[in-house]
Amino acid sequence: MDRRTLLQTMLIGGAAAVLSPLSLARTADWQRSYLAAREAKPWLLGWRTVEQDRLRTDSLSISGQWPKSLRGVLYRNMPARHDRGGQRYRHWFDGDGMMQAFRIEEGRVSHLGRFVETPKYVAERDAGHLLYPAFGTRLPEMSPISSPDQINVANTSVIKHGDDLLALWEGGSAWALDPDTLESRGPVAWREDLAGMPFSAHPRRDSDGSLWNFGTAGDRLLVLYHIDADGALRKAEALPVQDLPFVHDFAITERHIVFLLPPLPLSVERMAGGASVLDSYDWHPERPMRVLTVAKDDWSQQRWYEVPAGFYFHIGNAWEERNGTIHLDYLRFNDATVMTNSFRDVMRGEHSWREHARATRLTLHPAQGKAKQTTLPGKSEFPTIDPRHSGRRQRYLVVADARGDLNRPGFNALRRIDLDRETEQVYRFGDEIMVEEHVVIPKSPGAEDGDAWLLGTVLDTAARVTRLTLFDAGKLADGPVAQASLPYSLPLGFHGHFVRV
Numbered sequence: 001m002d003r004r005t006l007l008q009t010m011l012i013g014g015a016a017a018v019l020s021p022l023s024l025a026r027t028a029d030w031q032r033s034y035l036a037a038r039e040a041k042p043w044l045l046g047w048r049t050v051e052q053d054r055l056r057t058d059s060l061s062i063s064g065q066w067p068k069s070l071r072g073v074l075y076r077n078m079p080a081r082h083d084r085g086g087q088r089y090r091h092w093f094d095g096d097g098m099m100q101a102f103r104i105e106e107g108r109v110s111h112l113g114r115f116v117e118t119p120k121y122v123a124e125r126d127a128g129h130l131l132y133p134a135f136g137t138r139l140p141e142m143s144p145i146s147s148p149d150q151i152n153v154a155n156t157s158v159i160k161h162g163d164d165l166l167a168l169w170e171g172g173s174a175w176a177l178d179p180d181t182l183e184s185r186g187p188v189a190w191r192e193d194l195a196g197m198p199f200s201a202h203p204r205r206d207s208d209g210s211l212w213n214f215g216t217a218g219d220r221l222l223v224l225y226h227i228d229a230d231g232a233l234r235k236a237e238a239l240p241v242q243d244l245p246f247v248h249d250f251a252i253t254e255r256h257i258v259f260l261l262p263p264l265p266l267s268v269e270r271m272a273g274g275a276s277v278l279d280s281y282d283w284h285p286e287r288p289m290r291v292l293t294v295a296k297d298d299w300s301q302q303r304w305y306e307v308p309a310g311f312y313f314h315i316g317n318a319w320e321e322r323n324g325t326i327h328l329d330y331l332r333f334n335d336a337t338v339m340t341n342s343f344r345d346v347m348r349g350e351h352s353w354r355e356h357a358r359a360t361r362l363t364l365h366p367a368q369g370k371a372k373q374t375t376l377p378g379k380s381e382f383p384t385i386d387p388r389h390s391g392r393r394q395r396y397l398v399v400a401d402a403r404g405d406l407n408r409p410g411f412n413a414l415r416r417i418d419l420d421r422e423t424e425q426v427y428r429f430g431d432e433i434m435v436e437e438h439v440v441i442p443k444s445p446g447a448e449d450g451d452a453w454l455l456g457t458v459l460d461t462a463a464r465v466t467r468l469t470l471f472d473a474g475k476l477a478d479g480p481v482a483q484a485s486l487p488y489s490l491p492l493g494f495h496g497h498f499v500r501v
Contacts, residue, residue, distance in 0.1 A: 030348040031088040037349025042461040043408040044349055046434055046492035050080040050098060053125075055113035057486055064482030066107040066470065067453075072500040073179070074439070074455055074468070076100040077167055078493025079155040081115065082347065085129030091136025091278060092343040096121045097155030097167055097175075099182050100490065102457075102468050105501075109468060109484035114182035116154040116167045116175055135170075136278040136344055148172035148196050149187055156201035157495035161211055162231030164188070168201040170216075170248065171277075179499070190225065190233040197223055201495065202249040202314075204390055210234065212252050212296075214259070219244050219266040224257070224299060237299055241292070246281055246339070251318035251328055252391040257294040258318050258328055258364075262311045263287035264336050278344070283336050285309045291364060291371055293326065305364055305371040311336040312357065316383035319393040326364040329397055329419070331357035331381055332373075346409055353409040356402050357381050359417060379403075380415060382437035382495075386452060395420050395449050396473070400435045403428045410492065411435040414454065416476050425476040432462040439498050440473065450474055455498060459489060466490040 038044040079095025082088060089095055097116045102109060115121055124131050132151045133142050145151055152172040159166050164176040164185065173187035173196060189195040198215025205211055209229030217223055222241045226234040243265040251258045263284040270280040288306035295301035316329035333355060342353040356379030363372050380399035397419060400411035403426070412435055413428040429435060438456030454471040468484040 030090065031083050031086055033348040034088060035349075041349065041351070041408070042432070043410070043434060044346075045461050045464060045489055046410065046459055047082055047092065047346055048489070048491055049082045049084075049095075050113070050115075050491065053115055055111065055488070055490075057111045057488075060109040060111060060468070060484035060486060062107070062109065062482070062484050064470070064480060066104065066109070066482045066484070068107055069443070070441070070453060070470075071105050072103075072441075072498055074100075074102040074104070074496055074498050075158045075160070075165060076102070076436075076457065076493050076496040077154075077156060077158045078491055079153065080113075080491045080493075081121070082491070084124055085127075087130045087139070088347060089130075089134055089137050090276075090344055090347055091134070092346060093155070093278075094134035094137050094153065095155060095491075096124075096153050097169070098491075099158060099165070099167055099177060100493070101182060102484070111486055112182060113490070116177065117184040118152045118154050118175060119149065120151055120153065133276065136276050138274065138276040148198065152187075155494075158497045159203055159205075159211075160497060160499050161203075161227070162229075164231070168199065168203070170201055171198050172196060174199045190227065190236060194233075194236055199225065200248070200250075203227075204250070204252045205387065206252060206391060207254075212257060214247070214250055214257075216244055216247055219268050222247075222259070224294070226296075239294070239299065239302075246336075248313045249315045249330075251315045252296070253318050253320040253326055254391055255296055255320060256318075256326065257296060258315075258326065259292040259294075260312060260315070260328075260330060260362075261290040261292060262336065263289060263309050264311065278340065281336070281340070283311075283340070285335060291362070293364065293366075303364075303366060303369075305369065307362065307371050307373055310334060310360075311339070313339075314357075314381065314383055316359075316397045317385045317390065317394050319389075319391060324366045326366075327393075328362040328364070329383065330360055330362065331383055331399070332360040332375060333357050342409070351407070351409055359383070359397065359399065361419075376417070378415065381411065384437060384440050386440045386442060386449065388442060389449070396440075398438060398440055398454060398473070400437060401426065404431070406431060408434075414438055414456075414471065414476060416454075416473060427471065427476050427479055429458065430462075432460060434459040434461060434492060436492060437494070437496055438469070438471070439496050441498050456496065457490070457493075459492060464489050 080098035081096035154167040154175040157168040167175040176185035203213035211227040215223040245264040291305040318328040379402040401413040401415040452473040
């Protein structure tokens, strides 16, 4: 693999970062606009900045009954530094990552939060103002980019693999943390020539404990990784893919890797002219969404399919039949407006998040070379499954859901879909509650499918606190069996990972 070529592909236009700011209309005083809007819109608490480098509460306020058999740590990652020195980022994806650890033991819950000390975070903390461009932000005074990890915010997801806890982002290295203290250990280089290569925020753990992952390099290279259960690299290779778009997630089956490629290609020419990464993507509704499958045992064996234009962030799971038919569940948007507009507008205190994703079942028929999909009702995101079924047929899909006439961004309910029976259970919180991702935790290693806990966080915008909520998955509609409340609120985050102890 030619590392220099890959880095040049990813960084094209970096030297032009100082040449062209966003339009004046979109770079008005965003910080002032956000703070003024927050007085009238309590839900904007979800996009506040955490000023402290660390947060700690040794004993959360408990309600309900926490099962003593549930022992472990829920790690969650989030962008939590949305402004610095009076300058506010222009997109939700831009803020510096802060790792959270909720430790559960003997019915007690503690919390530790700590910013991931990437070089970007340290340099800007010392300078007292923003220095580098981000996914959706390029300001005229910002420095040019010399490497992907120079702008790594490590703010999207988290997984424990081997001895390290990995804070994950889209465009650069996985960032290793100490699982107990959350102290930053530095970037992970799976191989010398892979240092600084993109390593996505959604690795998939296989039944043998190994990890599969990918990264996108510019507009033409898809980097694949296969990592052993002990953390050693098994294989990595860059595959050429024409018009490579924004890709946030993927899936595995027992025999294949599956990618959905929405019609949102990257324009490296626009980046070279000084646009942000976000503004360098072009939506093409006239083009189909492509589907790529890659054989796990031979990465040269690839198949292509097409479905109508659509956009997505997250895939629930995929599995295949003996005859090769592949089934996949994902959360489908009609277009990319939620990323290109809604997640930008919220940073200045505006609500334009009008479209939600819908759970969609995709079926690939290799014998005919055709794909079909059906969309389920609902307004959902953040799909999770029982981790034991990754790459295999699963019965249940858990999502955050928006119910009723919700006049704000985000979600106010949890929904558990029985994909076999096409039924569901729903628990709706009050509209002042902003619901985040809830992970599925089997009650025991040998528990039957569906016999699980659902554990995640919610933001109470009225009480101005974040709560950890626990549900019995089979009795979701009955409400939480236990909650643990922080004495403060956390910004809204993205993804979590539970580790038993």
